[in-house]
Amino acid sequence: xxxxxxxxxxxxxxxxxxxxxxxxxxxxxxxxxxxxxxxxxxxxxxxxxxxxxxxxxxxxxxxxxxxxxxxxxxxxxxxxxxxxxxxxxxxxxxxxxxxxxxxxxxxxxxxxxxxxxxxxxxxxxxxxxxxxxxxxxxxxxxxxxxxxxxxxxxxxxxxxxxxxxxxxxxxxxxxxxxxxxxxxxxxxxxxxxxxxxxxxxxxxxxxxxxxxxxxxxxxxxxxxxxxxxxxxxxxxxxxxxxxxxxxxxxxxxxxxxxxxxxxxxxxxxxxxxxxxxxxxxxxxxxxxxxxxxxxxxxxxxxxxxxxxxxxxxxxxxxxxxxxxxxxxxxxxxxxxxxxxxxxxxxxxxxxxxxxxxxxxxxxxxxxxxxxxxxxxxxxxxxxxxxxxxxxxxxxxxxxxxxxxxxxxxxxxxxxxxxxxxxxxxxxx
Numbered sequence: 001x002x003x004x005x006x007x008x009x010x011x012x013x014x015x016x017x018x019x020x021x022x023x024x025x026x027x028x029x030x031x032x033x034x035x036x037x038x039x040x041x042x043x044x045x046x047x048x049x050x051x052x053x054x055x056x057x058x059x060x061x062x063x064x065x066x067x068x069x070x071x072x073x074x075x076x077x078x079x080x081x082x083x084x085x086x087x088x089x090x091x092x093x094x095x096x097x098x099x100x101x102x103x104x105x106x107x108x109x110x111x112x113x114x115x116x117x118x119x120x121x122x123x124x125x126x127x128x129x130x131x132x133x134x135x136x137x138x139x140x141x142x143x144x145x146x147x148x149x150x151x152x153x154x155x156x157x158x159x160x161x162x163x164x165x166x167x168x169x170x171x172x173x174x175x176x177x178x179x180x181x182x183x184x185x186x187x188x189x190x191x192x193x194x195x196x197x198x199x200x201x202x203x204x205x206x207x208x209x210x211x212x213x214x215x216x217x218x219x220x221x222x223x224x225x226x227x228x229x230x231x232x233x234x235x236x237x238x239x240x241x242x243x244x245x246x247x248x249x250x251x252x253x254x255x256x257x258x259x260x261x262x263x264x265x266x267x268x269x270x271x272x273x274x275x276x277x278x279x280x281x282x283x284x285x286x287x288x289x290x291x292x293x294x295x296x297x298x299x300x301x302x303x304x305x306x307x308x309x310x311x312x313x314x315x316x317x318x319x320x321x322x323x324x325x326x327x328x329x330x331x332x333x334x335x336x337x338x339x340x341x342x343x344x345x346x347x348x349x350x351x352x353x354x355x356x357x358x359x360x361x362x363x364x365x366x367x368x369x370x371x372x373x374x375x376x377x378x379x380x381x382x383x384x385x386x387x388x389x390x391x392x393x394x395x396x397x398x399x400x401x402x403x404x405x406x407x408x409x410x411x412x413x414x415x416x417x418x419x420x421x422x423x424x425x426x427x428x
Contacts, residue, residue, distance in 0.1 A: 012147065012275040022308065024151040025271040029264040029312070031158040035165050036260040040253075041327045042169045043178065049249025050119065050178050052256025054126030056240050057105065060233060061130030065097040068225030069218065071359050073139035074274075075281040076218070087140050087200065088207035089214035098131040118179065125182040132189040137200045142274050144203060151271060153195050160188035224364035231371025235378040235401055239394040242386050255391035258337035261320070262345050265312050269305050269349045276301050277356055284360030291421035298357055298413070305349035313342050333391075340395035344402060351406045357413045366412045374405035 011017050040048050063070075069090050077083045105127045109120040141150035164184035168177055200206065240259075244252045276297075283290045283297060320338060324331050358367050378401030385393025 011145065013279065017148070018272075018275065021148055021151060021271065021275060022268070024148065024155055025268050028151070028155050028158050028271075029267050031155075031162050032267065033261065033264045035158075035162050036257065036264075037323070037327055038165060038169060039181065040257050040331050042173065044328070045250045045253040045330050047178050048257060049244075049251075049253035050122050051181065052240070052252050052260075053119070053244060053249060054122040054182055055256070055260075056237050057123050058126040058130035058133065060237050061098070061101055061105070061127050062133045063229050063233060064101060064226075065094050065131065065134035066229075067093055067097060067219060068222035068229055068364075069093070069139070071225055071229075071355060072222055074142050074277045075284075075360055076221075077139060077143040078278055078281040079285050083143060084204045085207055085211055085214050086218070087137060087204060089211050089218055090139075091135070091137060091197075091206075092210045093215050093218055094135050098134050102127050102131050118176070121179050122182050125179065125186050129182070129186045129189055132186065132193050135193055135197075137196055138274070140200050140204065141196075142278060146199075147271075147274050149199070150196070153192050153199075156195070157188050157192040160191060161185050164188065222364075224368040225359060228364070228368040228371040231368070231373075231375030234375030235371075235398050235405075238379060239382040239386065239397060242382055243391055243394055246386055247390060251391055254331065254334040255337055255394055257331050258334040258341055258391070258395070261316065261334075261338060262341045265309055265316075265345045266348060268312065269309055269345075269352060272305055272308060273352050273356065276304075276353070280356050280360045284357060287361060287417065287420045288423055291417050294357070294417050295414075298353065298417075301353045302350045305353060306346055309346055309349045313346060317342055336392045337395045340392065340399055344395065344399045347399070347403060347406060351402065351409070354406060354409045354413055358409050361413065361416050363412060363416060366409065370405045370408045370412075374401045374408070377401045377404065 039051060043051070069076075073086070073090055076086055080086055106124055109115055109123045109127075113120070113123075115123065138150055141147055161184060164187075165181055168180045168184065172180065240252060240255060243255055279297065280301075283294050287294060317339070321332075321335055324335065355367065358364075378397050381397035381400055382394055385397050387393070389396065
């Protein structure tokens with residue numbers, strides 16, 4: 001299985017494939033940036049703040065219902081003997097979690113949160129969007145060597161959304177425009193999630209009846225990763241809720257706009273990670289015989305992500321001040337936030353590579369310890385910094401806490417590789 005997998009995934013590391021894959025994802029990133037800028041320009045800070053607030057729920061729901069499989073499922077598909085049962089069971093796990101959570105959010109938003117009707121509707125639609133994203137069988141495409149095909153489907157999603165946004169903004173803009181835009185984003189994702197599962201159904205014999213033993217196995221194996229993901233939420237999402245609670249949606253709009261710009265780079269980084277995750281799964285499956293190669297690949301992959309990220313960060317750093325002034329001067333306050341997040345996103349490119357090695361080595365408990373401890377640190381820093389600096393403080397707390405988390409995880413990974421290399425040397 002391991003040798004066949006290595007051969008299957010070798011094409012992912014070819015220059016030609018990386019370039020074509022990067023092009024598809026740069027296009028997605030460019031469209032996402034256009035949409036964010038268009039919304040900021042046409043809707044203003046307050047309405048954009050509602051959009052940013054709703055996206056907190058979309059991102060949070062995605063992370064919760066994926067139950068850590070966004071980081072582990074490719075590894076499991078590569079290393080387990082029955083990948084079709086694995087993808088079917090993962091789908092059932094996502095569905096069951098998602099339905100329950102969306103239902104709970106709906107009851108809370110309309111019954112207990114005290115939201116205005118507009119806020120409650122945006123939260124509900126964005127939660128449904130998070131459900132659709134959480135149902136994505138993306139790891140199956142990576143396992144089958146079809147990462148480019150999946151990126152093409154995601155590009156369709158972005159094209160549908162930008163077309164709908166243009167139509168709403170220029171022809172149907174009113175006080176409820178943000179609801180229409182949120183709904184358009186949900187419908188675009190619903191269409192493309194259908195295309196994704198259509199491909200899975202055509203290439204795998206899906207198990208329509210839940211295999212509860214496999215679902216339990218996936219949940220049990222991923223519980224530490226999932227709990228660790230909750231720590232990541234403390235760093236990346238809770239700070240936004242704190243901004244809204246202390247200063248309202250207008251201040252949140254500054255952080256939300258800056259974070260949407262950064263998400264363009266983050267999208268690229270995560271797509272590049274998709275190309276190398278199968279290789280990491282193969283290398284870490286038998287680390288004693290691949291210790292030297294693991295250290296080499298760790299350095300290469302981190303360098304690749306930093307290089308590609310810098311290709312966007314450096315031009316953005318110089319262009320964004322002029323760009324924002326032309327688009328909407330109300331968002332000039334987002335520039336200091338962006339400057340902090342530029343540094344963070346370069347760090348993030350390294351972090352997701354180290355994360356994948358940590359999980360490939362089945363050191364999930366350390367992932368949980370790292371994200372929980374430093375997530376709580378981020379929360380404490382955010383409480384202090386946001387009060388003092390507003391949205392910039394949220395970015396500062398994220399950068400400091402995540403830097404500590406990355407250094408800790410890197411230490412654990414390198415120590416594990418060294419330990420296994422020593423064991424292999426003794427056994428020779």
